[in-house]
Amino acid sequence: MIFLFYLLSAIMIFCALLVVFSKNPINNVIYLILCFIAMAGHYILLNAQFLAVVHIIVYTGAIMVLFLFVIMLLNLNKAIIIRKSTVTRISAVVTGGIFFLVLLAATRQTFEIKAKYPFNSEIGLVSGIGKTLFGEFLLPFEISSILFISAMVGAMMFGKKDA
Amino acid sequence: MKELSSAIQLIPLENYIFLSVALFSIGMMGVLFRRNTIAILMCLELMFNSVNLLLTAFSAYHSDPSGQVFVFFIMIVAAAEVAVGLSIVVMMKRNVDSIDINLLNRLKW
Numbered sequence A: 001m002i003f004l005f006y007l008l009s010a011i012m013i014f015c016a017l018l019v020v021f022s023k024n025p026i027n028n029v030i031y032l033i034l035c036f037i038a039m040a041g042h043y044i045l046l047n048a049q050f051l052a053v054v055h056i057i058v059y060t061g062a063i064m065v066l067f068l069f070v071i072m073l074l075n076l077n078k079a080i081i082i083r084k085s086t087v088t089r090i091s092a093v094v095t096g097g098i099f100f101l102v103l104l105a106a107t108r109q110t111f112e113i114k115a116k117y118p119f120n121s122e123i124g125l126v127s128g129i130g131k132t133l134f135g136e137f138l139l140p141f142e143i144s145s146i147l148f149i150s151a152m153v154g155a156m157m158f159g160k161k162d163a
Numbered sequence B: 001m002k003e004l005s006s007a008i009q010l011i012p013l014e015n016y017i018f019l020s021v022a023l024f025s026i027g028m029m030g031v032l033f034r035r036n037t038i039a040i041l042m043c044l045e046l047m048f049n050s051v052n053l054l055l056t057a058f059s060a061y062h063s064d065p066s067g068q069v070f071v072f073f074i075m076i077v078a079a080a081e082v083a084v085g086l087s088i089v090v091m092m093k094r095n096v097d098s099i100d101i102n103l104l105n106r107l108k109w
Helices: A002-021 A025-045 A049-073 A086-108 A126-133 A138-159 B002-008 B013-033 B037-062 B066-096 B101-108
Strands: none
Touching: A002 A025, A002 B013, A002 B037, A025 A049, A025 B037, A049 A126, A049 B037, A049 B066, A086 B013, A126 B066, A138 B066, B013 B037, B037 B066, B066 B101
């Protein structure tokens, strides 16, 4: 089990680094899809089957295809060489590394985490998520439809020719 | 199934914290590193997903489904954000014929 964790984590970190450092936008999208598939494996390891399926459908099925459509629509699929100056790039890497070290040091100092409830293998399944979603979180769920409508209207507004 | 599920909790929670901290840092580094607007949006997705993974890990560890419902809401917000962000990219390409983020520096003032 722990071997699977390390394998999936290595795939994720490798693909995430390639997303940042690879130049061709199409390759970026492909590596991000690989990263997301590894993340779905992590969800299955965590016994969250519903989230794994939704993650595959929503992210790799919808969002990344949207990215690919835009890249091909705008004809960006050749490697465009727009890069920042060397100083900015080095400082970006240093900033990311320092941020990682600070967060790591901060989390190492935390107290030991105790499980709140006794272990229950049912919570990641559709019935467990559904009971919580349509019980406790019903109002946010309905309000998110308003968010979607406003996002749709906003995307159409931006997409209009003379806007 | 039961043995499989209880074996899952053998993975220490610290491992998930380290993994998602590393992913978040890589995403932040990418946002600072790239000038391609689409690549910056992709790095934002990476940061979103590291937070999602951590929420799911804590939710599975505490056996509390609220965390996974929260991940669901974050996915909703991410989908809306990507739709609007990509339409902004399309508009930017149409108006200034480039997706270089530095061309948007007039938004600073």
